[in-house]
Every structure is written in structure tokens, then in C-alpha cells.
Amino acid sequence: MRNGHRPADGLRPVxxxxxxxxxxxxxxxxxxxxTHVLCGVTIEExxxxFLKDRGQGWITAEYGMLPCATHSRGRREAVSGPSGRTHEIQRxxxxxxxxxxxxxxLGEHTLRIDCDVLNADGGTRCASITGAALAVRMAVRQMVDRGRLTAMPPLLPVAAVSVGVVGGRPVLDLEYSEDAAADVDANFVMSGDGRWIEVQTTAEGAPFQPALFTAMADLATGGIRRLFLLWEQEGWRG
Structure with a gap:
């Protein structure tokens, strides 16, 4: 049984x-x-x-975990230098x-997103993507309000969720204890029109059948569609 009697297709409270x-x-x-992540956006003019004088903007991200975000204190990457995992996640x-x-x-502007993990209990990269996308929407609205853009450009919602196979069954939105015991671990990123942006899937113990991947993708689709409801909530202008 999952913590809180959460069903296999259940998201954690969001x-x-x-x-x-x-x-x-x-x-x-x-x-x-x-899992708690603070996502902040800075607009740079x-x-x-490689994009200079091409008349387009750029979006980039930096990601990090605070030292006490996990069970044992991690060393600050400002001291030790970014790990390969950090580079992979922020890309x-x-x-x-x-x-x-x-x-x-966007014109010649860079939106630089900082994703700082305050507390980690699995799925930090997925939470970062989901939260950062909402923060980008706020920042683009600020660009319009401040006259940096003449009109609000169309924005495609983006969200992400983890899925894994634990004890032989696919489950959605893994906590750390589930992630550590998973036979298959996956991260799914989807756009608001139902298209996949990126899928990361790894067999931890043995190869898995295509039908299992399909089951994981179905769980991810249902979970991400629920996350897109966050885009409809009031109060996002901040």
C-alpha cells in the first residue's frame, strides 16, 4: 500500500x-x-x-538542491561544483x-529560471518543470505589462510527472522510497495539447516489455492532465 493509501494513478497533494x-x-x-521547489525567473535584455542580432529570445534554467533538502546534508555545489546530475536536470x-x-x-530577451529544491522526496526535476512553466507565464505577462512586449504571445502549457514500476505494478508520481525501490524509473514531460516533449525511461534491474511502457505513459498522461488544471487557477499574476 502506498503512503496515505494513494492509488497507483494518484498524484501527491499539489x-x-x-x-x-x-x-x-x-x-x-x-x-x-x-517535494518543494522554488522557481524564480529573471528577464535579461x-x-x-549565438543568438545575437537574430531577433529572438532564449529560455534557460539553473537547478540546485539546498544542503538540507535530503535526509543527509549535501555539499553546496557552489563549493564542490555542479554534478553531472545537475547539468542533466537543468538542461x-x-x-x-x-x-x-x-x-x-520574445524579442532579444533571455528568461533565466532558477529552480531551487527546498525539500526533496522524489520527482524534483518534474516538479521543477511544472512550477517553472507557471513562473515563466508570470514573467512573460510582466514583459507585456512593462512594455517589453507589445502583446502576450501564445503560451503552450508544460508539465511533467514521474512514473515507475514498483513491486511489479506501474505507479504515478513516485516518492523517494518508491523511487529507490523501482524496477523501472521514468520521467514524462508533456505539452498542453497532449504531445510529448521528452520521455526518460530506465530499467533498473531487467529489461521491460513494451506493454509496461504503454501503461506508464497512460498513467503519466492522466497525471499531467490534472497538473494542467493549475493553469486555470486564479491568482497567478502574483
């Missing part, structure tokens, strides 16, 4: 708090169970050198968020 960083151009604190977040908008409509 909450969003907007505007928690008043100096950011958009900020969201997302909580998925005991420049783009990377995933950036790739996912660039799917939200036609970058040509």
Missing part, C-alpha cells in the same frame, strides 16, 4: 504559491507532497552570443520550457 520572490520577474513555490528543464513559446516572439 499546491502552488505565486509571487513568493518579490524581486523576481515571476516566481512560484510548488509543493508535490514533500540580452541573449547568448532538461531548459529544453522543456523552450517548447512553451515561439522564441521569436
Amino acid at each position: 499546491s502552488i504559491e505565486y509571487g513568493v520572490q518579490p524581486h523576481a520577474d515571476g516566481s512560484v513555490l510548488i509543493k508535490m507532497g514533500q 540580452k541573449v547568448p552570443p 532538461l528543464i531548459g529544453r522543456s520550457l523552450r517548447m512553451m513559446v515561439d522564441l521569436r516572439l
